[in-house]
Amino acid sequence: MLSKKTQYGLKALGYLAEKYGSGPVLIADIAEQKCIPIKFLESILLQLKQHDILESKKGKGGGYYLMQPPKKTSIAQVIRIIGGPIALLPCVSLNFYEKCGDCNEENCGLRKTMAVVRDATLKVLEKKTLCDLVDLSLA
Amino acid sequence: MLSKKTQYGLKALGYLAEKYGSGPVLIADIAEQKCIPIKFLESILLQLKQHDILESKKGKGGGYYLMQPPKKTSIAQVIRIIGGPIALLPCVSLNFYEKCGDCNEENCGLRKTMAVVRDATLKVLEKKTLCDLVDLSLA
DNA sequence: TAATTACTCCATCAATTAAATAGACTATAT
């Protein structure tokens, strides 16, 4: 399951994708439209900025906006930044790999199975982008 | 990520799959072979029994054993019993559905995307069985 | 340059879930 934090992040990015090209959007605006606790949202957006998904502008007329066109950011990227590993086991994670203590990885049937799941999941998540998050009633 | 509990459960079932047909296996035996805290394992096996994956026998010569041939139990079944939903969002879960509060489900791009992920994941997890968990150095 | 706006950063806190442990109880086999 995606954490609430990750869900909030994705929803916020979907909203920013809708607004792409029309300048900075206030945190408060995003929070209200997407029903996200504002202080919580703040930290999420900051995190996304630190990973070069978002850019921000301070002062009057400021706010957050996408650094690149929505199509350029995959859902997989976002989930990894906010929520961490996509794989179901640390020992098959591509970006957050951790050695499996108790089993010989080469012979582990569970590991092999979960690697197949990972590939199937990534095939989708790396192709889908922020464009796919835009409210469909607007498209 | 699968919880430790789910991982333990799958590893235990893999071991019982190896031993299928040769009578009951002691909890203590499974725990030792698979490096699982014994009391924790107890509760996991009990849960699997209550969901008709395992059968048990008390007293001397007792232990746990698979109720059906390993091929008959899918990994998806096991994950759902021990770990809950497989989908990444409650509102796209087939077995643990929960309504999404803040969005119109019909028009939600995030939901649509996660439904695709779910289908891709299930396609693998429903086909894989306990047979696929057996230590490959034995097969 | 003063005032306002809006993001940034740090610290904390409550609630929930995950992981592990303890001990009493029940059923079975010999």
Next chain:
DNA sequence: ATATAGTCTATTTAATTGATGGAGTAATTA
């Protein structure tokens, strides 16, 4: 009877998640 081995309930600890408060910094505008 007795030893064996699963069953059940309760508790405890640690980690994570979700949320909040407030001081600080940067940029704009008048």
